[in-house]
Amino acid sequence: MELTKNITLGVYLPGETVIHRLDPRTKIVIASLLIFLLLMIKSYPAYGMILLFLTAVIFISGIPIRYALCGLKPMLPVLILMWFFQLFLYSSPDAHVIFSWWIFTATDAGMHMGNLISLRVFFLFGATTILTLTTSMVGLTDGMESLLNPLRKIGLPTQELVMTMVIALRFVLILAEELDKIVKAQMARGVAFDRGNFIQKTKKLFPVFLPLFINAFKRAEELIVAMESRSYTGGKGRTKMKTLHMGRVDLIAGLIMLIFSAIVILIIFTIQPQI
Amino acid sequence: MPIEIKNLCYSYKQGTPFEKKVLHNVNLSINDGEFIGLIGPTQSGKTTLAQHCNALIIPQKGRVVVNGCDTAEKNANLTDLRQNVGYVFQNPDYQLFAPTVGEDIAFGPVNQKLGRDEINNRVREAMEQVGLDYNIFYKRDIFALSGGQKRRAAIAGVLACRPRVMILDDVTAGLDPRGREEILAVVRKLHEEKMLTIIFISNSMDEVAMLADRIAVLDKGHIIIDDTTKSVFGEAEKLQQIGLELPEVMEITGKLREYGFKLPQTLITLDEVVELISADLQGKQVGE
Amino acid sequence: MEKLIEVTNLAYTYRAGAGNAVTALSGINMEVYRGEFLAITGQNGSGKSTLARHFNGLLTPDRGEVFVEGIPITDKKRIADIRKAVGMVFQNPDNQLVSSIVEEDVAFGPENLGLAPEVIRNRVDWALKTLNIESLRLESPNNLSEGQKQLVAIAGVLAMKPECIVLDEPTAHLDPRSRREVLENVTRLNRNEGITIILLTHFMNEVVFCDRMIIMDMGKIIITGTPQDVFNKEADIVRLGLDFPVAARIASGLRAKGLILPESIIDAEELVNQLCLLK
Structure with missing residues (x-):
């Protein structure tokens, strides 16, 4: 898995x-x-x-x-x-x-x-x-x-768009791993993901996404605080x-x-x- | 519910350029009613090994037999097996799925399609076992819990499935001393009173030393020591070599031994240390 | 000693939704001196994180005042100066690393300061070198251990050359070996680079090396003093639900047995030295 x-x-x-x-x-x-x-x-x-x-x-x-x-x-x-x-x-x-x-x-x-x-x-x-x-x-x-x-x-905010992409890229893998953990935690408590037809399988995914989203929001909140305290105020004035x-x-x-x-x-x- | 692991190998991302061997030819048998500690430096394969024990991971090579059932068998009933071998994960945020404590603890029994009364009984019993008051916490919002309470709720959720074996994967990480004490007390009680077999993964040598009867030490996917707790801590050098930190007491006794104090080369309790040092020093003073 | 941060009469209340007000801090008076190593401890929920978030203006006081280098943190125009002076490292390294390459992440802070590319390069190299993680330069944080990630997070703050680094339970999720490594590095930053360190932790064996410590409980400062002073108040510490360093416990056991040992013993080295004197 x-x-x-x-x-x-x-x-x-x-x-x-x-x-x-x-x-x-x-x-x-x-x-x-x-x-x-x-x-x-x-x-x-x-x-x-x-x-x-x-x-x-x-x-x-x-x-x-x-x-x-x-x-x-x-x-x-x-x-x-x-x-x-x-x-x-x-x-x-x-x-x-x-x-x-x-x-x-x-x-x-x-x-x-x-x-x-x-x-x-x-x-x-x-x-x-x-x-x-x-x-x-x-x-x-x-x-x-x-x-x-x-x-x-x-007037296109390219720097901000690219920063969003950079962050998204870093967190895609983290979220995928997190998803893996949540699925395992549910399997451990009796959810059989490998059984049932397509609709039944899809239905089983709902409780997976609830904790995933909640955790993702929590991460986002912490990340914003961390970025802010590292003096990020948007693309303006930033150098590379x-x-x-x-x-x-x-x-x-x-x-x-x-x-x-x-x-x-x-x-x-x-x-x-x-x- | 004995667990027999034979010649187990596992590679992460098998068949890709990122393939990484995680377990090499691991052999381990866990007996009924045992309290076994699983220790090793980070990324030594502890979690991967433990997740084989309740078929969250199916062996790529080798065999895992839980109570006579081979997890790699085509028609093995893995859902039942996972109810019998409970798994508490490190981070409670990944294993609390429902909005309230009561609903979350009922998650397992609901999946087993039990009757309403039975589910309620099990939730009540599980909450009692982990010390969460039914009347106060049943309707409590999951997000309103403290770190220690969240972990207890997670343990209760697993207990409600009535497992015979419980795997605890670094469940005290991030807790403050009081929260840690509470969780450890719950775990000890489950072992002693409910006779659960416990597989306890931890980074803290102090915790493992305090609780486990037997310890398996993993390093880079190999089991390098598998012995009683006392004997394992007798091999302090080997533990340090692979990057483990000894319990604090042992660090102090080790240093004192270098200066000629008569102290044993294994783990002893704090009271024993005090006893031995004072005997050593006062014996000397009397001799003079 | 010169005051770097000064807090007077600080109070803060969290308002979650309608009517749910939780008093997180009340009547806090304290100061942080330039160049010191200050530890703030207390159980989860004692208010230490809330207090720390006032040190670089992530939160602003409900009542009272907080000054950093004499600037009130409520001064919106100078918030950039405050954040440059006081850097912050958080508990979960995964949620504070921005880039998928270590050196790019370390560069994030200096880039925000608008420095020239070669200056940023120098600072990044220096920060990685100071923390002995040059070999991780091109790695992805996803492939690092938690301990290594936390060192990268510290490097990211260090590269901004702050006066002071606040670490909010940086070792809570680490294994003992990484915990020691992070702590040794932090101590070195204080001793060799002269950076003021504020360490929030609930591991008592981490505070034995600090100059001064503060114990908080229920949003108030309960005890302030050197670790030696504080650990003499054994009863207080146990009552506050905190651990006691093993060395101090052995020393106190031995004193009860009639051995004469100084009250100041709190770490292993000191204990061994004192016992050897008796031998």
């Missing part, structure tokens, strides 16, 4: 590789570009390129592939369901019917649509997982803060110990990404989409 075991999204795997050493801003921009490309792709060859790219990044960054994939496990049912949805519901005028039963009709167009959307979700997940596995949360938030900085001029620096590797990585994007865009516009 370890709730945090199979969560890979948001986990940082410390390392010393080139990918780890890139400026977080570079990584955020590259990941955003990838996501943008993924949303435009409609053909298998282009997905092949993305697969190649991500595999290369995983290889360089030394992330164990099995670990990177195990985070996908909880999403698998959703992916499969989505695939079936597309298979039966999507159709186009010139589609070939693969088979048909009662009110369900599966066409090749539906299958391609299912494939493409599943692949899209799969790769979106892959890109963000790699980003968080190779970038510390603090790095990510620093990067975000720096990238969002221009928005301060239009660490300032981000872009180096040669970032330039090279940026160039590689530019070339890669150009190729993918070329593929997108030249190769006939599957649907």
